[in-house]
Amino acid sequence: MANSQKRLVKSRSGLRMVFVDEKIASPFTKEEPPWVPDNDCSHCQNIECQTKFDLLKRKHHCRRCGKCFCDSCSNNVIALPRMCFIDPVRHCMSCFLVTKKENEFFDRHIKNLIAGGRFRIHADESNTNPGKIFSCLLSSDHRNLNFEGDIGDTQEKICIDKIDAVQIAAAETDQQGNLIGTGIAIRYTNSIGNMVMLKMEVENGSKRKQSMTWIASMQKAFKLVQDSKSTGYDP
Structure with missing residues (x-):
């Protein structure tokens, strides 16, 4: 910046x-x-x-x-x-x-968030459509989640300040027995003021591990933003 x-x-x-x-x-x-x-x-x-x-x-x-x-x-x-x-x-x-x-x-x-992850995106709660594949990256000013897809595929950016909830939508167990998120659901207010739930599933491929790391980092980011909105100063 x-x-x-x-x-x-x-x-x-x-x-x-x-x-x-x-x-x-x-x-x-x-x-x-x-x-x-x-x-x-x-x-x-x-x-x-x-x-x-x-x-x-x-x-x-x-x-x-x-x-x-x-x-x-x-x-x-x-x-x-x-x-x-x-x-x-x-x-x-x-x-x-x-x-x-x-x-x-x-x-x-x-x-991790700026490096991005690769996901199959479902823009409705039914998951009846196969979804499209996008890379999701945090903008350099930390204010938006941007989506990069194939030519002709579009997905509106998500303003970090407009995110209302972040939840793990799918998970798997690693070799140490820990649950690792493989899907995430983000509820946010879109550009026209409607509340939207976006589901993102980690896509198989070379960026699978990076994408799962992205999900873990996104959870921490949401908690930090919620804390920033609070008015108290106690740790």
């Missing part, structure tokens, strides 16, 4: 590279929280610590939740791409564990 669509902002928490227009922001991002006012913090907000702040015991704010902690309870420094921080920032322990898990999504799962 062009740098002209982003701007550098400085807050109490640090430097962030944010989108100029929220309408084109990645649906996976989340706004930084307001800080709990210093006057409202007399003790560390880690319930297992509750150290009283004084001249020697300074208070620090977790950049993810905005709460006050002593240095020992907030000395975890890690990258926070979810909130667009340029440099690694201070976290309390609870937020550190959440961010560490989320960073796996930004490091690995987004790449």
Whole structure:
């Protein structure tokens, strides 16, 4: 995405590279929280610590939740791409564990979604038609699922923000006994405002494993988008 669509902002928490227009922001991002006012913090907000702040015991704010902690309870420094921080920032322990898990999504799962998978698409719930084969890929701005098929075959893109539900529609067991998704159902609001259920079955071939990985990554993406829509800041 062009740098002209982003701007550098400085807050109490640090430097962030944010989108100029929220309408084109990645649906996976989340706004930084307001800080709990210093006057409202007399003790560390880690319930297992509750150290009283004084001249020697300074208070620090977790950049993810905005709460006050002593240095020992907030000395975890890690990258926070979810909130667009340029440099690694201070976290309390609870937020550190959440961010560490989320960073796996930004490091690995987004790449899986952009690489795409190959599926047989059923645009109705009856599955009476054989469906057509498309490659489904996350757009580079993370805002849409795009479909690429044979000449003459079309499937409208899905806006990530308009997805209402993601469910595994079919699965198989791997050698370790784990269930691996081989089909996924996505319910979303289409371009004319109708609720649509799209069923996608992994197509046999050289991209079968990649497509099953895509399904697992799509499940994580949906959970992250739902969390981004929430207004709370607790981890």
